[in-house]
Amino acid sequence: MMITLPDTGPLATGVPAAPQPTSQPMMAPVTNQETRASVLLVDDDPHNLFALEQALATLDIDAVKAASGEEALRHLLRRDFALILLDVHLPGLDGYEVATLVRQRERNRHVPIIFLSGVNKDDKHMFRGYSAGAVDYVLKPVDPAVLRSKVAVFVDLFNKTRELQRQVALKQRLLDENIRANAERRIAEQALQRSEERQSLIVRSLPIAVYSMDLSTGQTGPQFFGEMVERMCGFPPSRFLDEPEFWSERIHPADRERVLAEKAAALTSTTFNTEYRWQCADGTYRHFLDQGAVVTVPAGGREIVGTWLDVTERRRAEQQLAQVQKIDALGQLTGGIAHDFNNMLAVIIGNLERVQRHMEGEPKLAQRLDMAMQGALRCSDLTRQLLTFARRQPLQAVPLDLNGMVGDMMQMLRRTLEDEIEITLDLSADLGAVVVDRAQAESALLNLVVNARDAMPGGGGIRIETANVTVDGTNRDRFPEAAPGDYVLLGVVDGGTGMPADVRERAFEPFFTTKELGHGTGLGLSIIHGFVRQSGGDIRIDSEPGQGTAVRFILPRAAVDLARPPGGEAMEAECPMARPGEVILLVEDDPGVRAVATEEVRELGYTVVEAAGAQAALDLLAGGQEATLLFTDIAMPGGMNGYDLAACAREARPGLRILYTSAYPEFALARSRESKVPAPVLQKPYLRHELARALRAALDAAVGAEMACD
Numbered sequence: 001m002m003i004t005l006p007d008t009g010p011l012a013t014g015v016p017a018a019p020q021p022t023s024q025p026m027m028a029p030v031t032n033q034e035t036r037a038s039v040l041l042v043d044d045d046p047h048n049l050f051a052l053e054q055a056l057a058t059l060d061i062d063a064v065k066a067a068s069g070e071e072a073l074r075h076l077l078r079r080d081f082a083l084i085l086l087d088v089h090l091p092g093l094d095g096y097e098v099a100t101l102v103r104q105r106e107r108n109r110h111v112p113i114i115f116l117s118g119v120n121k122d123d124k125h126m127f128r129g130y131s132a133g134a135v136d137y138v139l140k141p142v143d144p145a146v147l148r149s150k151v152a153v154f155v156d157l158f159n160k161t162r163e164l165q166r167q168v169a170l171k172q173r174l175l176d177e178n179i180r181a182n183a184e185r186r187i188a189e190q191a192l193q194r195s196e197e198r199q200s201l202i203v204r205s206l207p208i209a210v211y212s213m214d215l216s217t218g219q220t221g222p223q224f225f226g227e228m229v230e231r232m233c234g235f236p237p238s239r240f241l242d243e244p245e246f247w248s249e250r251i252h253p254a255d256r257e258r259v260l261a262e263k264a265a266a267l268t269s270t271t272f273n274t275e276y277r278w279q280c281a282d283g284t285y286r287h288f289l290d291q292g293a294v295v296t297v298p299a300g301g302r303e304i305v306g307t308w309l310d311v312t313e314r315r316r317a318e319q320q321l322a323q324v325q326k327i328d329a330l331g332q333l334t335g336g337i338a339h340d341f342n343n344m345l346a347v348i349i350g351n352l353e354r355v356q357r358h359m360e361g362e363p364k365l366a367q368r369l370d371m372a373m374q375g376a377l378r379c380s381d382l383t384r385q386l387l388t389f390a391r392r393q394p395l396q397a398v399p400l401d402l403n404g405m406v407g408d409m410m411q412m413l414r415r416t417l418e419d420e421i422e423i424t425l426d427l428s429a430d431l432g433a434v435v436v437d438r439a440q441a442e443s444a445l446l447n448l449v450v451n452a453r454d455a456m457p458g459g460g461g462i463r464i465e466t467a468n469v470t471v472d473g474t475n476r477d478r479f480p481e482a483a484p485g486d487y488v489l490l491g492v493v494d495g496g497t498g499m500p501a502d503v504r505e506r507a508f509e510p511f512f513t514t515k516e517l518g519h520g521t522g523l524g525l526s527i528i529h530g531f532v533r534q535s536g537g538d539i540r541i542d543s544e545p546g547q548g549t550a551v552r553f554i555l556p557r558a559a560v561d562l563a564r565p566p567g568g569e570a571m572e573a574e575c576p577m578a579r580p581g582e583v584i585l586l587v588e589d590d591p592g593v594r595a596v597a598t599e600e601v602r603e604l605g606y607t608v609v610e611a612a613g614a615q616a617a618l619d620l621l622a623g624g625q626e627a628t629l630l631f632t633d634i635a636m637p638g639g640m641n642g643y644d645l646a647a648c649a650r651e652a653r654p655g656l657r658i659l660y661t662s663a664y665p666e667f668a669l670a671r672s673r674e675s676k677v678p679a680p681v682l683q684k685p686y687l688r689h690e691l692a693r694a695l696r697a698a699l700d701a702a703v704g705a706e707m708a709c710d
Contacts, residue, residue, distance in 0.1 A: 037082035037155045037162075038062045042072040042098070043116070044090050052085060055144035061155055069093030073101060076108050082158030083151055088117040088129065099132035112154045114138055209308040211240075213263075213292075214301060221247030222306070232310050234281025252277035252285055254502075259290075263304075270294050272304050275311065285501065286312040319505075342380070342663035343590050346685035349376045350596035353688050354603075380685050397435045397535075399558065402466050402490050403427045409442060413449050420459025423449075428467045432488050432557040436535050441490075441555075444528040448492035448551050451525070455496025455549060463493045469554050479554055482538035491552030499543040507541055528553070575692035578605030582699060585620065587611045587632035587645065588661075593684070597691075601631070604692050614640035614648075621652050629657040629699055634681070635664050646677040659698040661686075 039061050041052045049065045056063055061082070066072040069090050075081075084102070088095035095115055102108045115129040118140030129137045136150065209229035211222035221244055224237040240247055251259055255276035266272040272292040277285040292306020352373045359366040406427065417423060434441075445464070452462045467489045471482045479487075499507065508529040532539045532553045539553035584606045588594035594610060601608045609625060611617035613636055621627065630649050634642035646658045658679035682694045 036060060036062050037158045038064055038079060039151060039155065040064050040066060040072060040075055040081045040084045040086075042066045042069065042084065042090070042095075043087040044068060045087075048087070052147075055147055056151055059148060059152055059155060061151075069095070069098035072098055076102065076105070076111075080107075081111055083154040084111055084113045085151070086113055086115055086134075088115050088125070089119055096128055096132045099129075099134060103133040109133075112136075114150065114154075116140060116142065208310075211292075211306055211308060213304040213306070214297075221245070222304075222308070224308075229308065232280075232308065233278065233286070247278075250279040252279070266292075266294050266304060267302060272306060286310060287315045340663075342684045343593050345376055345380050346663065347592040347596050349373065349380070349685045349687065350593075350600060352376060354596075354599065376685075397437055400434050400436055400438050400441060401431070402434060402441070402488060402555075403431050405438065405441060406445065406464055406466070406490075409445060413446070416446070416450060417453050417462070418459065421453055421456060421462060422460075423462045423464065426463055426465040430468070431466050432468050432486065433559075434488050434535075434555040435558045436555055437531070440531040440535075444531055444553070445490065445492070447525070447528055451551075452492055452494035452496060452549070455494055455498075460495045465489070465491045465493065465552075468557065471554070479538040479540060481533070482554060483536075486557040487537065487554035488557050489552055489554045491550060493548065493550040495548040498545045498547045498549055499541070500545050504541055504543050508539075525551075575604060575689045576696035577692070578607075578695075579699075582628045583607040583609060583626050584695070585609050585611065585617055585625070585627040585630050585632075585649075587614065587617045587630065587636070587642070589613055589633060589636045589638075593633075597631075600688055600691055601695070603688075604695065606695070613638050614642070614645040617645060618648055618652070621649060627653065627656060629659060629695065631659045631661065631695070634660050634662040643677070646679065650677050657698050657701065659694055 041049055041063055043049050044067050053063050064075055066075055069092055086095045086098060099113050112135045113133055114136040115134045116138050126137045209224050209232055211224045213222045221240050223241050230236045259274055259276045262274045275289045278288050279285050289309040289311045292304040294302055294304055297303055352369055356369050359369060469487045469489045471479055471484050471487060507525050529539055535555055537553055537555040541551050543549035584601050586598055586608055588597060589612055598608050598610055611620060615638060630646060632642040632645055642660050649656055658677050660679055660681045661684055662681055663684040680698060
């Protein structure tokens with residue numbers, strides 16, 4: 001059937017009236033995801049639009065109608081079309097202009113356009129249409145079948161193109177997903193690799209070795225995996241595998257029976273946990289924590305899968321903590337009695353000195369008094385040593401030549417030794433100086449020599465040695481508690497019975513001794529250890545059973561000039577006397593000490609005013625009592641100590657000199673930071689010449705320029 005498509009007027013006579021022109025498509029607008037192709041029908045005559053719609057009704061398309069070029073362009077802005085059927089003669093924009101605009105827009109430039117014209121039929125207009133971008137130029141009237149076939153071709157091409165685009169987009173999405181999945185997998189693999197490397201590094205850095213032990217076959221030793229066990233004990237894993245008894249034979253004899261019994265008992269349990277000492281390749285025993293789980297193997301047997309953890313340093317730290325706690329307990333005990341003990345010694349020594357000065361012509365009695373004085377002074381030294389051991393006694397550090405000290409002590413040391421024991425010296429010629437408490441250093445040497453003598457009941461030889469030592473990275477393991485630097489070494493070496501490892505490890509413990517009851521207190525090495533550590537040094541013991549013992553300690557080397565006699569040497573016991581008009585306000589709460597001190601000060605020529613406490617002294621000053629120097633105890637009852645008294649007294653009397661005294665050095669040190677009036681401290685018990693010099697020095701010092709408390 002042929003239909004006529006004129007530019008204007010109805011399509012043909014007898015055709016029903018077409019609906020009114022509308023800018024709306026036949027169906028609701030579709031999205032880019034629609035499956036049906038859309039065809040845009042553009043004609044200003046509603047009858048022609050209706051005829052086109054009817055001619056294409058059998059095709060699976062969405063026909064969208066537009067009555068003008070402007071309306072057609074608006075549709076193109078909203079959706080994509082498979083084909084545009086465009087009338088050439090349109091009001092406003094004609095078909096050529098619409099086609100030109102369509103081709104200028106990137107999104108629509110490839111949409112096929114078929115021009116429909118019943119008027120412009122010459123070659124000139126057809127050429128213009130093709131030039132404007134048309135793919136076909138159809139003249140009206142058009143056979144509906146021909147029109148449908150033309151439209152069907154372009155619709156089919158559009159659908160195939162869209163399907164191809166969909167397939168390409170789908171493949172691209174799949175490719176993108178695959179690339180993303182691969183990237184995520186690579187990231188996950190890299191993260192897993194980094195995690196495994198980190199875990200492996202952590203495991204390698206820890207002192208842990210993994211092992212298995214077959215309990216069903218009677219295997220007595222572990223089979224280790226990896227090289228960590230060699231770094232821990234010095235033996236490769238193959239050594240444990242090749243020698244079945246290797247592990248058990250190197251367990252410390254004191255631990256072996258217990259550990260093997262616990263391994264055997266693991267057959268009836270699910271876990272295993274024990275700790276023991278094991279001898280490493282270097283011959284030392286290290287502490288290992290052995291933990292494992294008991295599992296059933298496929299063959300029906302049972303085995304332990306466990307770990308070896310080196311806990312030597314932790315055990316060493318625990319032992320050091322226990323040592324510190326013991327020292328602290330002893331320090332509290334010693335410090336608690338030091339005040340009263342030193343006060344009593346002050347009374348005893350003061351009275352003995354006064355009696356000695358009046359014993360001319362009585363040699364036997366004077367000798368006995370001298371023995372009593374020496375005993376009292378030894379008690380004073382013992383108290384100082386105990387306080388130093390507990391680190392509650394300030395050391396009286398002076399420049400000291402250890403070679404000279406050894407030479408000065410040789411006569412006394414030889415008297416101390418048995419005839420069967422020979423003492424030799426190995427002293428460094430260019431030995432450096434140290435700044436330490438001379439009395440403590442002498443006591444340390446004497447104690448070491450006595451210990452060496454007791455270790456050789458059948459006689460032998462003792463060697464005293466000195467040397468310069470530098471502690472650095474190459475020898476830090478010899479003196480691990482010493483900071484890097486230059487030191488001076490003092491050692492005592494004997495050829496005696498030696499010490500087993502367990503005794504050597506406990507040698508510095510307070511009250512630990514291997515001597516019979518009544519032959520040792522167990523404090524000698526402990527006191528030496530306290531003195532050395534308080535002086536900034538370190539001490540070590542090298543000993544094996546039957547091979548003798550060497551005890552060596554190092555003290556910081558000091559750059560001092562020892563051309564002059566060291567300050568620790570005894571000075572002539574001269575007693576400076578008082579000058580006219582000097583008055584001493586003596587404040588002491590202990591009646592016995594106050595009485596002795598008062599008599600001593602008076603015999604030195606001073607006028608003495610006594611006070612039993614801080615408030616009594618302040619009352620005397622407030623009442624107009626004259627005083628040149630305040631000589632006060634530090635620790636006193638009543639809520640006001642000697643430092644508080646000095647501050648109040650100096651405020652009331654700006655020119656008053658101050659001298660402190662104390663039987664409790666730790667209290668003096670702790671409270672000295674609170675003192676507003678720093679001044680020297682005379683430690684109780686003191687001798688007459690020490691008191692005389694201290695008074696004279698305090699009186700001669702300018703007010704406000706007194707020495708700070710040491």
